[in-house]
Amino acid sequence: MKPMKIKDGVTKLGAVHFERRLFDSLIPLPAGTSYNAYLVEGSEKIALIDTVDPMKLDVLMEQLNDVPKIDYVVSNHSEQDHSGSIPFVLEKYPEAKVICTPKAKTFLMDLLHIPEDKIDTVEDDERISLGDKTLRFIHAPWVHWPETMFTYLEEDNIIFTCDFLGSHLATSELFAEDECLVYNSAKRYYAEIMMPFRNFIEKNIDKIKSLKIDYIAPSHGPVYNKPQFIFDAYNSWVYDEPKNIVVIPYVTMHGSVKAMVDYLTAVLSQKGVVVKPFDLTVTDLGELAMSLVDAATIVVGTPTVLAGAHPQVIYATYLANALKPKTKFLSIVGSYSWGGKTIDQLSSMITNLKVEVIPPVFIKGLPKEEDYKLLDELVDNIVKKHKEANIK
Ligand code: FEO
Numbered sequence: 001m002k003p004m005k006i007k008d009g010v011t012k013l014g015a016v017h018f019e020r021r022l023f024d025s026l027i028p029l030p031a032g033t034s035y036n037a038y039l040v041e042g043s044e045k046i047a048l049i050d051t052v053d054p055m056k057l058d059v060l061m062e063q064l065n066d067v068p069k070i071d072y073v074v075s076n077h078s079e080q081d082h083s084g085s086i087p088f089v090l091e092k093y094p095e096a097k098v099i100c101t102p103k104a105k106t107f108l109m110d111l112l113h114i115p116e117d118k119i120d121t122v123e124d125d126e127r128i129s130l131g132d133k134t135l136r137f138i139h140a141p142w143v144h145w146p147e148t149m150f151t152y153l154e155e156d157n158i159i160f161t162c163d164f165l166g167s168h169l170a171t172s173e174l175f176a177e178d179e180c181l182v183y184n185s186a187k188r189y190y191a192e193i194m195m196p197f198r199n200f201i202e203k204n205i206d207k208i209k210s211l212k213i214d215y216i217a218p219s220h221g222p223v224y225n226k227p228q229f230i231f232d233a234y235n236s237w238v239y240d241e242p243k244n245i246v247v248i249p250y251v252t253m254h255g256s257v258k259a260m261v262d263y264l265t266a267v268l269s270q271k272g273v274v275v276k277p278f279d280l281t282v283t284d285l286g287e288l289a290m291s292l293v294d295a296a297t298i299v300v301g302t303p304t305v306l307a308g309a310h311p312q313v314i315y316a317t318y319l320a321n322a323l324k325p326k327t328k329f330l331s332i333v334g335s336y337s338w339g340g341k342t343i344d345q346l347s348s349m350i351t352n353l354k355v356e357v358i359p360p361v362f363i364k365g366l367p368k369e370e371d372y373k374l375l376d377e378l379v380d381n382i383v384k385k386h387k388e389a390n391i392k
Helices: 054-063 086-092 102-112 179-208 227-239 256-270 285-294 311-323 342-347 369-388
Strands: 004-007 010-017 033-041 046-049 072-074 097-100 119-121 127-129 134-139 149-153 158-162 215-218 243-250 274-279 295-305 329-336 361-364
Touching (some): 004 215, 010 054, 033 215, 054 086, 086 102, 102 119, 149 179, 179 311, 215 227, 243 256, 243 285, 243 311, 256 274, 256 295, 256 329, 256 361, 256 369, 274 285, 285 295, 285 311, 295 311, 295 342, 295 369, 311 342, 329 342, 361 369
Parallel strands (some): 072 097, 097 119, 158 215, 243 295, 329 361
Antiparallel strands (some): 033 046, 127 134, 134 149, 149 158
């Protein structure tokens, strides 16, 4: 992509990675992603804010062909998709200094072997003048690493937030024009990356509330020229009560669990509950994570394998626990042939979730008439709990 002007002296650089499909060897990227860098040219000094994943170094270096000097390379976040090209930028501009938080300094030295004398740290609320433009640094720890910060360009009311408020969305558009598409990608991003840090999000949004912000420029996805759009979305994801939704991640081996899940889905939906079943053998884990943002209840469905839950159910349960959604209730349904410790095993894996556990339904073989009655009781229990918690 070619550089794109946001305002006079402020240009979006970086690379759009349309074809990338996996991040951190973990996170699916159905819509690709981008690594945005920003060039801020003041009357006296020039700053580059963040860089790109080294996989796209050539794109950034070509964009810098006509940039005669860089005084500062601001590293808002040390993860390598943004910082990984800093050593190459320093090679091209040996006079440049890296600007980051004190915590980030050690990360950059450890992860990228950037020499200590190349790094200047900034305190919270410290400013650097570029002449007629001023960069103000706002420490924003734990969105999503301990060293993260935002950079606010005071004269232009632009805040550069790196990962925070971003989206894994490859698009040729500079601004978030297609709000439906961006909303979905930003929600997926929130669910996978930011949701475990909900408490810190609240603190960091409070910190920037008083700033006049015309543009939010994250380092993934398009720039927000209507900042309220993404603030409203985060308000809903972070603060709203969960909705009348039951998410059912499950695996079936010979059809018993599938029969239970199908029955639950049919009866719950008859009672007005939105049900989202996910067969984990074919599920995009990002879709599952997104569904957890709003779900009031999770029902895990598993067969018994080697005396425990199916490994894919264990994986999904581990992820759900790590993502810490605001889900209020959890239950388990499953089937066995001759025994096992599945319930104990799964129950021990959800210590991060502040959920009330609704009694599981664990049956022998294919569900029989009396088993469907137990599932009816589970449905009644879920509906009652949602009503009592005023979940709509
Ligand atoms: Fe986009 Fe935490 O890196």
